Amino acid sequence: MQYDYDDQNIFAKILRGEIPNQTVCENDHALAFNDINPQAPVHVLVIPKGPYVSLDHFAQDASADGQVGFMQLVAEVCRLTDVAGGFRAISNTRTHGVQDVPHYHMHIIGGRQLGRMLHD
Ligand code: AMP
Numbered sequence: 362m363q364y365d366y367d368d369q370n371i372f373a374k375i376l377r378g379e380i381p382n383q384t385v386c387e388n389d390h391a392l393a394f395n396d397i398n399p400q401a402p403v404h405v406l407v408i409p410k411g412p413y414v415s416l417d418h419f420a421q422d423a424s425a426d427g428q429v430g431f432m433q434l435v436a437e438v439c440r441l442t443d444v445a446g447g448f449r450a451i452s453n454t455r456t457h458g459v460q461d462v463p464h465y466h467m468h469i470i471g472g473r474q475l476g477r478m479l480h481d
Contacts, residue, residue: 364418372408372464386437390430393438393469402472403442407435413465416452435467444471449478 367373374380375394382394385405396404409431413419419428439448448471453460 362417362421364414364422366412366414366418367463368412370462370464372406372462372466373412376408376410385441386434388430388434388437390427391434393434396468401470401475403444403448403470405438405442405469407431407438407467407469409465414463415454415460415465416467417454419465435469438469442469442472444469446474447471449475 371380375382376392382392385393385395387393389410391407391409393405393407396406409419409423409427411419411423411427413423419431423431435450448469451468451470452458452466453468
């Protein structure tokens with residue numbers, strides 16, 4: 362499948378340093394920062410540094426090193442934040458998934474008891 366990446370999206374601007382962010386950690390392949398509108402005590406977004414619009418785009422086209430580096434940063438986020446009691450990882454995708462920012466991101470949400478996964 363072919364994916365079109367818009368380099369004017371807000372996370373692309375964060376990666377270029379045009380917009381500030383509250384960085385949790387980063388490595389060569391990915392950046393993790395606090396969500397500006399947190400839904401729980403822990404709400405971190407993990408994004409690849411490469412131009413991928415969505416989880417399926419990233420899974421299809423990112424290099425093996427890039428995918429491993431991304432997941433290693435997810436592990437670091439889990440070590441650095443208070444998610445010993447558990448958390449939820451969410452990647453909203455396109456229209457049906459209600460994705461607002463068209464740069465792949467994984468939400469890591471935790472630090473409190475969460476509700477059931479879907480309400481509608
Ligand atoms: P999604 O609906 O999965 O695309 O989620 C996008 C997320 O990005 C939302 O949870 C927003 O609160 C978050 N967000 C938008 N702009 C920023 C920003 N400048 N810094 C941090 N998080 C942001």
